[in-house]
Amino acid sequence: MSQLVDKPLIMANNMTDTITKPNASNDAAPSLQTSNTAGQSWFNREIPGIKQQLTAPLTAVETEPSTECSSCHSMITNTALIFNCYVCPHCDHHLPMSARERLNWLLDQVNGELGQEFTAKDPLSFVDSKPYPARMSEAQEKTGESEALIVMYGKLRNLDVVTCAFDFRFMGGSMGSVVGDRFVQAAEKALEDKVPLICFAASGGARMQEGLLSLMQMARTAAAIERLRIAGIPYIVVLTNPVYGGVTASLAMLGDIHLAEPKAMIGFAGKRVIEQTVRETLEEPFQRAEFLLEHGVVDEVVHRHQLIDTIYRLLAKLCHVPNLNAQ
Numbered sequence: 001m002s003q004l005v006d007k008p009l010i011m012a013n014n015m016t017d018t019i020t021k022p023n024a025s026n027d028a029a030p031s032l033q034t035s036n037t038a039g040q041s042w043f044n045r046e047i048p049g050i051k052q053q054l055t056a057p058l059t060a061v062e063t064e065p066s067t068e069c070s071s072c073h074s075m076i077t078n079t080a081l082i083f084n085c086y087v088c089p090h091c092d093h094h095l096p097m098s099a100r101e102r103l104n105w106l107l108d109q110v111n112g113e114l115g116q117e118f119t120a121k122d123p124l125s126f127v128d129s130k131p132y133p134a135r136m137s138e139a140q141e142k143t144g145e146s147e148a149l150i151v152m153y154g155k156l157r158n159l160d161v162v163t164c165a166f167d168f169r170f171m172g173g174s175m176g177s178v179v180g181d182r183f184v185q186a187a188e189k190a191l192e193d194k195v196p197l198i199c200f201a202a203s204g205g206a207r208m209q210e211g212l213l214s215l216m217q218m219a220r221t222a223a224a225i226e227r228l229r230i231a232g233i234p235y236i237v238v239l240t241n242p243v244y245g246g247v248t249a250s251l252a253m254l255g256d257i258h259l260a261e262p263k264a265m266i267g268f269a270g271k272r273v274i275e276q277t278v279r280e281t282l283e284e285p286f287q288r289a290e291f292l293l294e295h296g297v298v299d300e301v302v303h304r305h306q307l308i309d310t311i312y313r314l315l316a317k318l319c320h321v322p323n324l325n326a327q
Contacts, residue, residue: 069093085304094261094304096241098143099150099167102200106163106308109155114162114189115182116146126209135209139170148203149179151186153195156308157324159315162190165200166247172204175247179207180217183251187224196234196315201252205245218250225254234318236311239266239289239298253297257314259307260289260298 064077071093081087085105086095097105104110126132140146148170153162164186166173183199190197206214228235237255242265249268260266267274267287275282285291292298302310309325316323 067095069095087304092262094241094263096168096202098169099145099148099165099200102165103150103152103163106156106198106311107152107154107161108157110152111154112152114151114153114185115149115178118147118178118181120147120176120178120210122209123213124209124211126211128209132209135171143167143169145170147178147182148173148175149182151182151189153186153189153193156315157312159312159319159321160193160195161198161315162186162193162195163198163200166202168202168204168242171207173202173247174204174207175214175217175245176207176210177213177217180214180220183217183221184224187221187228190233190235191227191231194231194233196236196319197228198236198238198311199251199255200238200240201243201247202240203243203245203247203252205247215246218246221251222254225251229256234315236314238307238311239264241265244268244270256318258297258299259310260292260301261304261307262289262301264289266292266298 064079066075066077067081068075069088069091072088072091074088074090076088076090080089081095086097086101087093088095120136122132124132130138145167148167149164150167151162151164153160155161164183166179186199187197206217208214225235234257235255236257236259237252239252239258239260241261241263243252244265244267248266263285265271265287266289269277271282271287289298289301293301300310313323313325315321316325
């Protein structure tokens with residue numbers, strides 16, 4: 001009978017650790033404790049989860065439309081540029097402004113716009129890499145403007161003024177017949193109302209697609225400026241980056257006062273053309289605003305943040321009106 005009882009106990013010992021074989025030695029106890037501990041640690045182990053990579057929150061430059069500074073290559077949000085008058089907050093570099101933005105920034109009150117009825121023609125049927133009408137359409141779509149010169153009149157504090165500005169994005173601010181028409185209309189408006197004329201120049205020169213007609217605008221604009229001089233009406237020119245060619249040789253250098261923004265490139269022929277002609281290397285700051293100030297071409301180099309106050313102070317003096325800044 002005892003033999004029959006022993007066999008089930010032996011089988012049970014092979015199936016589970018809780019039933020032991022009778023008369024077993026005490027040497028099996030340590031192995032039993034180790035087996036139980038291993039089993040408990042397996043069931044109670046920490047289950048690995050998905051590791052979350054901690055990332056820094058996105059900055060404003062990464063979430064808002066931004067512009068890279070051409071000088072220090074810093075990324076600045078467009079909102080910050082607008083509030084800082086398109087001046088880089090890191091290196092103080094003056095970035096370009098569109099003509100419409102510049103005039104709206106200058107004037108406290110815009111009363112109207114001139115010259116929108118003028119449209120460019122294609123008198124020479126000019127074709128370079130593409131036809132002139134196609135190039136014009138491309139520039140109009142890119143800038144949202146009909147031509148390279150914008151003319152507005154309105155209030156600069158307590159002064160009535162007529163203002164015009166070149167948009168360099170529009171075919172390099174080149175001067176064609178429509179640009180000449182608009183500038184002459186601006187001068188005639190200033191002459192009629194006896195108010196100052198302010199011009200922000202930024203151009204690569206005459207527009208070659210119109211040939212001789214574009215060169216004629218140099219004489220037309222110069223004649224209009226002479227009429228202002230005879231009538232004693234102030235004409236102030238602000239030279240921005242860059243001003244070259246026929247614009248420099250005419251309306252940009254015929255002002256009563258010439259102001260310039262810092263480091264603006266100003267000249268008639270380009271720097272590389274002059275270097276090839278004289279066979280010499282022209283180092284910085286050749287053709288910069290500071291270089292022209294030193295040689296008497298420019299009256300004053302003005303930071304953009306002080307430009308409105310400077311223009312107003314000069315016009316108040318020239319027009320013999322009370323200076324609101326001094327009160």
